[in-house]
Amino acid sequence: MSALANVQATPTPTAAGAAVTLRGIAKSFGDKRVLSGLDLHVPAGQFLSIVGRSGCGKSTLLRLIAGLDAADRGSLAFDGGAAATPSSVARVMFQEPRLLPWASVLSNVEVGLGALRSAPDARARALEALDAVGLADRAEEWPSTLSGGQKQRVALARALVSRPRLLALDEPLGALDALTRIEMQALLESVWRREGFTVVLVTHDVSEALALGDRIILLERGVVSLDRPIDLPRPRFRGEAEFGALEQSILARLLRRM
Numbered sequence: 001m002s003a004l005a006n007v008q009a010t011p012t013p014t015a016a017g018a019a020v021t022l023r024g025i026a027k028s029f030g031d032k033r034v035l036s037g038l039d040l041h042v043p044a045g046q047f048l049s050i051v052g053r054s055g056c057g058k059s060t061l062l063r064l065i066a067g068l069d070a071a072d073r074g075s076l077a078f079d080g081g082a083a084a085t086p087s088s089v090a091r092v093m094f095q096e097p098r099l100l101p102w103a104s105v106l107s108n109v110e111v112g113l114g115a116l117r118s119a120p121d122a123r124a125r126a127l128e129a130l131d132a133v134g135l136a137d138r139a140e141e142w143p144s145t146l147s148g149g150q151k152q153r154v155a156l157a158r159a160l161v162s163r164p165r166l167l168a169l170d171e172p173l174g175a176l177d178a179l180t181r182i183e184m185q186a187l188l189e190s191v192w193r194r195e196g197f198t199v200v201l202v203t204h205d206v207s208e209a210l211a212l213g214d215r216i217i218l219l220e221r222g223v224v225s226l227d228r229p230i231d232l233p234r235p236r237f238r239g240e241a242e243f244g245a246l247e248q249s250i251l252a253r254l255l256r257r258m
Helices: 058-066 105-111 114-118 122-132 148-160 178-195 206-212 241-255
Strands: 020-029 032-042 047-051 073-078 090-093 166-170 198-202 215-220 223-229
Touching: 020 058, 032 058, 032 223, 047 058, 047 206, 058 090, 058 166, 058 198, 090 148, 105 114, 105 122, 105 148, 114 122, 122 148, 148 178, 178 206, 198 206, 206 241, 215 241, 223 241
Parallel strands: 047 198, 047 215, 090 166, 166 198
Antiparallel strands: 020 032, 020 073, 215 223
16 A cells, blocks of 8 residues: 555645635736736645636636746735745646656656656655556556546646645546546545645536535636635535535526626
8 A cells, every 4th residue: 555545534734735825916918807906815735626717717826826827916925925936835737637658657657756756766656656546557558558537647646746735736627528537536535635735626617616625716807706615524425405506506606697
């Protein structure tokens, strides 16, 4: 069994997650204002789901948190202003697995170690991460031999291998079939509960947002227009009345301007 699997199943007050605080964040692309004075605090270890209509700024916000882009105005700080940078704290998982076709599954995971790839324990850490997503037995295979869901598992292992304190997820399951998507949701939840890192998930799927998140926010016109906790017990079942009622209330907010 991997060392990852031996970690406590529920995040603790001393969990490895990073808190992130954004104040007055503004971002434009040309004449189009995408984020407008946005304020947001994500406590350490929280699983935050972000929903909103296309073009509302969800992915832009995620890229700012992950350090892939810079705000025009405002501030972003981790752990209350500690000298941490996005690159030292966060890792990103995209909708496409973005695997290197000429490298083995194991080598693709090792890419996530960055400068630590030459460390003596790099291979062991990559194998540990693959074990955590159930693919240790496919380590020496080529990405072309894997299914879509398996490729996303490799992408998740690559994001986890450096033991990030914040995982930024940009529609990572959007291209998967329904059953594989549910399986991957369960895997993400399981790994998050074991490791205790912070998660920021961008998704168009309200059901997915509610199934995974501790909290859901709705972006509209570049600001947070709805912010509410998800107080449903885990594991969550979509057929339950409370889950359905919450999903309908969020969808009603999303669709009210149509």
